[in-house]
Amino acid sequence: MAVHLLLAFSVALSPRESIISGPSTPMPPSKDPWYSTPDNFEQAAPGTILRIRHAPGNLPSIVGSNCSAAYNILYRTTDSQYKPSWSVTTLFAPSIQPGSTNRPGSSVLSYQFPYNSVDVDSSPSYAVYSTPWHDLTYALGHGWFVNVPDFEGPLASDVAAIEEAHAVLDSFRAIMEAGVGVAPDARLALWGYSGGSIASEWALEFQEQYAPELNIIGAALGGLVPNTTYVFDTVGDTEFASHGMAGLLGVTSQYPAAYSYIISQLKTSGPYNKTGFLSIRNMSYEQAHATFANQNMYDYFVGGRAVMQAPLVKRALQLNTIMTYHGVPQTPLFIYKAIHDEVTPVNQTDDYVHRSCSLGVNILYERNTVGGHEDEFVNGEGRALAWLETVLDGSYEQHPISGCEIRNVSVSSVNTGIY
Ligand SMILES: *[C@@H]1O[C@H](CO)[C@@H](O)[C@H](O)[C@H]1NC(C)=O
Ligand SMILES: *[C@@H]1O[C@H](CO)[C@@H](O)[C@H](O)[C@H]1NC(C)=O
Numbered sequence: 445m446a447v448h449l450l451l452a453f454s455v456a457l458s459p460r461e462s463i464i465s466g467p468s469t470p471m472p473p474s475k476d477p478w479y480s481t482p483d484n485f486e487q488a489a490p491g492t493i494l495r496i497r498h499a500p501g502n503l504p505s506i507v508g509s510n511c512s513a514a515y516n517i518l519y520r521t522t523d524s525q526y527k528p529s530w531s532v533t534t535l536f537a538p539s540i541q542p543g544s545t546n547r548p549g550s551s552v553l554s555y556q557f558p559y560n561s562v563d564v565d566s567s568p569s570y571a572v573y574s575t576p577w578h579d580l581t582y583a584l585g586h587g588w589f590v591n592v593p594d595f596e597g598p599l600a601s602d603v604a605a606i607e608e609a610h611a612v613l614d615s616f617r618a619i620m621e622a623g624v625g626v627a628p629d630a631r632l633a634l635w636g637y638s639g640g641s642i643a644s645e646w647a648l649e650f651q652e653q654y655a656p657e658l659n660i661i662g663a664a665l666g667g668l669v670p671n672t673t674y675v676f677d678t679v680g681d682t683e684f685a686s687h688g689m690a691g692l693l694g695v696t697s698q699y700p701a702a703y704s705y706i707i708s709q710l711k712t713s714g715p716y717n718k719t720g721f722l723s724i725r726n727m728s729y730e731q732a733h734a735t736f737a738n739q740n741m742y743d744y745f746v747g748g749r750a751v752m753q754a755p756l757v758k759r760a761l762q763l764n765t766i767m768t769y770h771g772v773p774q775t776p777l778f779i780y781k782a783i784h785d786e787v788t789p790v791n792q793t794d795d796y797v798h799r800s801c802s803l804g805v806n807i808l809y810e811r812n813t814v815g816g817h818e819d820e821f822v823n824g825e826g827r828a829l830a831w832l833e834t835v836l837d838g839s840y841e842q843h844p845i846s847g848c849e850i851r852n853v854s855v856s857s858v859n860t861g862i863y
């Protein structure tokens with residue numbers, strides 16, 4: 445009976461027959477001609493679907509039995525300079541219904557995967573074939589649709605937060621229009637850690653001005669990065685050094701003059717040269733992390749850190765790396781952070797929380813005494829999912845929390861309930 449209801453609902457809404465099949469073998473985005481725009485796409489409104497297909501291969505079988513279908517949707521969005529652009533999202537449909545009080549299609553979780561790479565072939569729509577995501581199957585297991593946008597867009601603009609915000613918001617518009625079962629009044633929630641928290645938080649900052657019609661009702665943000673420019677400085681000479689290099693190239697990829705300037709300032713000889721620096725453009729985060737660990741990106745520039753002070757570069761960074769510069773979220777937040785985070789210090793997140801609370805944002809903020817930046821990715825997962833569950837099943841709105849609550853917790857992965 446339950447299965448029949450779900451099918452009837454989906455078919456009624458869906459032009460599924462018109463959705464083309466993807467190739468039997470997934471191809472990297474840089475080689476797959478599907479990743480391109482039709483003529484005059486610039487005329488389409490933000491969020492308009494430009495192409496839609498069943499994801500290549502048999503993606504539902506890779507994700508597991510909680511997934512009934514997976515779609516790639518290519519949609520119109522807007523870049524950091526407010527010009528028409530495009531991106532791709534992957535939408536996963538659940539094979540089971542949400543909890544008793546909810547209709548099929550009534551809940552969508554948008555998961556911003558922290559790909560931290562300036563190689564478009566690391567985009568989640570392709571990386572999903574080689575990355576096991578147990579939280580994805582878990583979310584589908586609640587009957588939620590799961591939306592996974594390639595939020596860095598076609599230039600793999602890591603850290604380019606304005607472009608990322610637009611790409612996330614427009615991915616919601618696109619999935620609502622896809623006719624594959626997402627209800628028009630669906631509850632939309634966001635989840636992201638670190639690089640994924642940047643895309644998620646900025647989407648919330650921009651929602652009011654860019655996509656006020658979207659029914660976004662909450663977000664879980666882990667390893668928050670309130671000032672990415674600060675991170676570029678602090679990761680030098682640490683194992684996380686590649687974040688600075690990918691971030692600087694990623695932000696400036698949205699500003700061609702700043703990008704050319706950066707490249708013109710790279711040394712052409714010596715051990716820290718242009719060829720070495722730019723090789724990151726063909727690396728996944730894991731490869732870059734290993735290759736550039738303990739280096740200092742400023743060693744690659746003729747004037748060292750002065751490259752950051754050039755007005756073109758400074759402006760791109762100011763516009764894309766400081767949270768609460770453009771606005772504050774209008775939805776309740778769950779924020780979780782390791783007190784000993786070595787990539788982005790906890791006191792900047794403390795400041796972010798105090799500032800946002802004073803402006804009326806409702807926040808539950810948990811500071812974890814256990815672990816560092818990478819540990820909290822895992823340690824926070826269970827708490828984030830539990831909080832998102834209250835938002836997406838509607839129980840949060842029946843007992844909304846007003847104001848902010850800050851707690852110190854001590855949680856390690858052994859007691860998250862997921863592992
Ligand atoms: C499906 O989701 C349920 C509930 O979240 C979970 O317990 C189960 O492990 C998931 N199944 C798979 C195959 O991942
Ligand atoms: C962000 O970090 C940079 C680099 O440390 C610093 O110069 C800047 O003042 C910081 N901005 C804010 C708003 O905290």
Ligand SMILES: *[C@@H]1O[C@H](CO)[C@@H](O)[C@H](O)[C@H]1NC(C)=O
Binds near residue numbers: 714
């Ligand atoms: C550039 O750096 C690489 C190491 O990253 C080195 O192998 C190569 O010889 C250097 N090239 C020049 C011209 O110095």
Ligand SMILES: *[C@@H]1O[C@H](CO)[C@@H](O)[C@H](O)[C@H]1NC(C)=O
Binds near residue numbers: 563725726
């Ligand atoms: C490396 O990346 C650049 C720019 O992102 C691209 O033009 C080039 O084709 C890539 N090279 C390889 C070998 O994939």
Ligand SMILES: *[C@@H]1O[C@H](CO)[C@@H](O)[C@H](O)[C@H]1NC(C)=O
Binds near residue numbers: 789791792795
């Ligand atoms: C954060 O703490 C560091 C010392 O760990 C200090 O230098 C810095 O001024 C503090 N920043 C803020 C925003 O409180």
Ligand SMILES: *[C@@H]1O[C@H](CO)[C@@H](O)[C@H](O)[C@H]1NC(C)=O
Binds near residue numbers: 783850851852
């Ligand atoms: C959390 O711990 C810090 C020390 O790390 C302390 O200053 C703060 O008062 C504690 N906060 C709460 C809400 O208990």
